[in-house]
Amino acid sequence: MKLFKRDKTFTKPIVWLTTFFVIAFHVGAVAALFMFAWKPFVFAILLWWVAGSLGIGMGFHRLLTHRGYKTTKLVEYVLTVCGTLSLEGGPIFWVATHRLHHQNADKDGDPHSPRDGGLWAHMGWIITGRTLPPNEAAELLPYVPDLRRDKFHVWISKWHWVPLTALGLALLALGGWPYLLWGVFFRTVVGLHCTWLVNSATHMWGSQRFQTHDNSRNSFWVAMLTFGEGWHNNHHAKPQSPRHGLAWYEFDLNWYGICAMRMVRLAWDLKVPSTPERRWKHSMPQPAERRLDRLFWPAILLRSASSFESRGMALPEALNPQSTGLRLSRGLKEKTGVPYNCSEVVSQAVEFGEV
16 A cells, blocks of 8 residues: 555645644654753653553543543543643544544544555544544534533543643743653654554554454554554454453553553453453454444444434434444343434443443
8 A cells, every 4th residue: 555645635625723733843843852861851751651651542542432441530530631641632532533433444434544545544634634623523523422421521622732731831941941842842743643653554554363344453563652552453353442462472551551550449340352362253243234232342322313403414424324334232222212223322332332
């Protein structure tokens, strides 16, 4: 797959405000190289782990998006604030986009598939504003009803830039320009590209342990850069599992962090599949039969489209059962009273069918 061949990035208009900040942070990252000092460098590595591992990997991804484990609200909010330090938007935008990705992985409707170009999957979808503005995109909101009911997540999604800005001002005041450039600009740019590599590289290069009906791959080097998120084929096989590294050599720092939380009783109900790994390929659903069952990520229940109709809104194509092939299992229908031909994601989005 050619990186720039027929790349969708070059067919869409650029959102200049977003592009300005992307360029500005890259300029700041380059400037940091001319103000190198060991203490700011080490501090930047610490912040990289706080934002990338605690915030994105353990917080935005494995907790908020997939609900792979449970924790206290206080810990959930702390991890969320850590995630905002990555400059990847608020939780509502991040989680909704990722749930949409899993529903349409490498198909029409996937917001960042390399099938639309390597650059598009890496950062083109960001600078062209495919899903922006983050808190007003109507097609994304139905994917996060659980977060939309939480006042803190609604607030932090609107003001997600505040923690990073406050951090930058504090570093400038207490440590000067070297700490600001390394702790904010350089660290943020590295973190952004590491996350974007999961969207691009791990759908282009690597090995496939499981046949997941998409192009997800396991990548050792991406896993090393993202604290374990690079074992992407493992993740797509069982998306809700908080453990991505399955073999002893598959380093997964985010999983180790969740285990540490469990040891001190800050995490529980870890959704690690009980099915032996060798039988996963037999338990994975076929593309046209993606049922919302206990062992498949879209344990997202779909409910009536009446809310769209009552507001005069057209049903988003991504939520149309006829276009996605998604349907509720009989057990979930009996529990919820929701008809099979439903369309809006409800609150028990990733609770394995528990209502």
